[in-house]
Amino acid sequence: MIHFMRPRTVKQRFRLWIALAILMLGLSINIAFYILYQQEIQAEELHNLSDKLNLQTLFIERWVQERTLDMRLFAEDDAVRKLNKPLMEEIFRDFTVLQREFSSLSYVNADGVTEVDTNSATGVKVNERDYYWAAKQGKSSMSDVIIGKASGEPVIIFSAPTYDQEGRWTGLLLGSVKLETIQRVVSSLNSGETADFYLLDRVGVPVTKPRFIDDIRSNPRQISTEITRRAAVQSVSKEAYANYKGDSVFGSYQWIAGHRWLLVGEVSKKELYANLYRLMFVFIAITLATLILSFSGIVVLTRRIERPLEFLLQGTRIIKEGQYGYRIDHAVFKHAPAELQELCDTYNLMSRKLKTTVKLLEESAMIDPLTELYNRRYMMQNGNHRLLRALEAGDPCSVLLIDIDYFKQVNDTHGHLIGDRVLRHVAGVLQRQTGGDELAARYGGEEFMVLALRLGAVQAGALAETIRRTVAAEPYEANGIRIALTVSIGGAACTGLDEGADAKLLLEQMIEEGDKALYRAKQLGRNRVEWESSPPGDG
Template sequence: MLALNTIHGKFIKYTLLLLTIPPTIFLISFYYAFRTEVITDAYHDMCDEISNQQKAISGWLNHHEDLLKFVASNPSIIHLPEMRLDNFKSFLSAHNDFNSIVLFDKYGDVKESVPTFTTANVADREYFIRARNGQATATSPLISRLSGDYIIIISQPVYGKEHEFEGVIIGAISFKTLTEEFSLSETNNSTRPYLIDAKSHAVLANVDKNAPPNIIPPQKTDGTPQSYINTNGVRVLGISTAINDDKWILAIERPFNSILSRMESFLISFFLVSIITLTVILPLIKKYISATVKPIETISTLSTTLLNNISNTACPYINMNKAPQEVVTLYHNFCDMAKKISSYVQELELSNLTDPLTGLANRRSLEKDGCKVIEICRRSGVSCTCLVLDLDHFKSVNDTFGHQAGDTALQTVSAILKNHTRSSDICARFGGEEFTILASSTTAEAAMYLAEKIRREVEATPVTYDSITFNITASIGVAELSHEIQACSTALEDGIRAADCAMYTAKKNGRNRSAQWSDEDCSMA
């Protein structure tokens, strides 16, 4: 991550500000300057669309009312009943929009129908009452008893020769015919116009369903467009107008997202172009300043690394051809100094973690690296076992042959341990004549097999010092580390203690043998 309080960081920061602030100001200004204009244009387009649809639907309804009025004005439907059925069939054949036609008498009973059906008296129906009062009517959608589909009923009064009221003629038109004719939506989830019942505020295609009332868009005006949250919880721009003698409401809604999408697409494109331009320019700027800044940054980073890990620090290669001479000298002197310090520290760490007599890891190294082995075994889901080896009667070896012979014995045993352990194991001189092996990916059974191999080879290998040759034996304790989740230092300590206890059990049972830790022989209290 780029640090802004460095030379490099400050230069990049101010460069980025100069490159990003002007486009950002432009984007914000453009958005607020054109947003209102885009919304107003969309509103005017919606006004034009709903006006055209209002005229078209009203004309369509008037046309079908006139067709039915023509039939109602034919004297034969009253005075020539024998011709009435043929006239009705001819009418339906010529006008496919109509599904059926029915003639009611002045009392509301059926006199003739095509197709034939019987129905209850309709004298109390609104369309009959309005026709009786001389008004043509187009109803809201009703469910047809014949087809089960939504239909619109258009009614016209029928008069006799003396202009006396003789009955009502109605024609049924499928509501789907209307929606398909004018590409109307049957729900308010579309951007197409849709029809709402003025009384129930339900979408006309769902007037018989238990749907919640719709939020009616504002009436068409010449004022400022208004946005609102519609029935579906979407912010929209909407407009509506009354139709069909104010029984229906023609509405149209446009989601704000779709209205502003083109403008937002332009802004996003501009933004992406700006980002690409910035991506191209920024590496050139960084390259321009890197010749001087990079060596200084490297020295700063290296000094921090040297402070945290002084034993493993190396200077990376940097092309210094274009750097000032002072920076080149500073860089090379610092790298030489870091290399010398790192070499001295590595020597000190090696002597601090290695037993000088045997070349094995010492107790401090075991405690330091043992946790790493335990954690690796835990993550891998494998066993980890501790072995503790102690030379039998080692004090008598020192007393009989001298301490230098005892040191040779320790070196001989150390060589045997090295040959029987892997690079993933830790083999350490724990103190005096006691050794510890931390074996990774090893069960207690496998560790017992390893312990016996080591024990037999120690017993079979003679120790030679000057002209003296003697043999030694070893007692070995084995303990598998607990699988319970605990601190690795605690697990290591408990494992060594258990293996040590098992080793003393082996000595108690006669020495020169291996023993596995058990609750019966040892107590961890």
């Protein structure tokens, strides 16, 4: 042993001191890494939890706003204002088929009794519910988790007051959302073996099922843990705590929906540090292996690893900047270990799939899958901005609302499959007749919309007449079935924004005016174009 520690040749001494230097360096790095990375892992995981919570908060807040807007739009429908109950029921049922967010839609009269319900649960009194009194005061509302009187299951109720044509309060509309609807959204964030995201109401009752609770539908129990207490006092503590299972976890929270809901994200402390232990094992193994290799081998190995890793890191930075299709030149990895070559191939495959996935996500967010036209969400989110830009440039703009006449008869006679094909047929007409500055969209059901940028009332009216004639001249024909089609069209135009007008609501106002003209076209016999005489914001 002493002889070994006192080498006689320079070669031996060089190897010994290099080995000792690598050993000491490896031990120092491992110890420092363990101490520092333990803290970094915790901070990074809490940051990741916070990022996911913020992203999910934006989605849920938008989801709540959209459901509230759905109820308000229903409350403004002519069938609701005129208390046309058969038509209300038909509209409600069609909507629940097309829009599966709501499990049921109901109309409640001024006495608090349901008169129209898509689940046939009429005659139910709800006048003791908070949303009834909110509607009586003219307010839309969203309930906490309650047990539905008709379904007997925990639900969330969206409500909006209704008024007749003279502005008198006639009751309210209710939209029931089962917890499974929002469950799919929140649970999508769960990853790994222990990551758990769930939603609580303000008193701690689960809105969505925590990952490790079997069932909350029959008897949702209140959850009271350290994270709920922190949320109650807005604490920013980052210490680990015991979750509802009693496991030690790190967690973060976010209040949403006006402090009505609490979104919680948790990850097990054990799982979090398991990655550190595995990584430490790898570091120690690398250190011991390095002692066996010669100095020249270390230099060659580090060169062959360092350069490819730089390209991988550069590639991840490029993807982070949004260039999802970036690929790494495989020639760079020609002399790299096989694992890194496989990593390069995997990276390039991941990049290609990521680009395709992002493209599909972007398209699904703005394209109606049935007709391949823009959807209503795209028009409401982007149409107003494009409309204002055109008006600022001094160009007139118009909106056309297009409804297929007697479309319900098509579904009743030929079935919904043929009905879908008829919708695609009419969408094809719109695609051929529009383009450039005319944006065609499926607005809902059998109703379409065209936003004609830089077209005034005269030009847009001509476009509308062309669409009407083309639809009438091109019936749907397939497999021995021939269906003559006509459309009713209502239009509204705008040449400028009035002083004091709300620019954010301009498109909604034009749609409202166009809807009035469409209603008039139907009343006057259908298969015609009607134009609103007083376009909103017309300068």
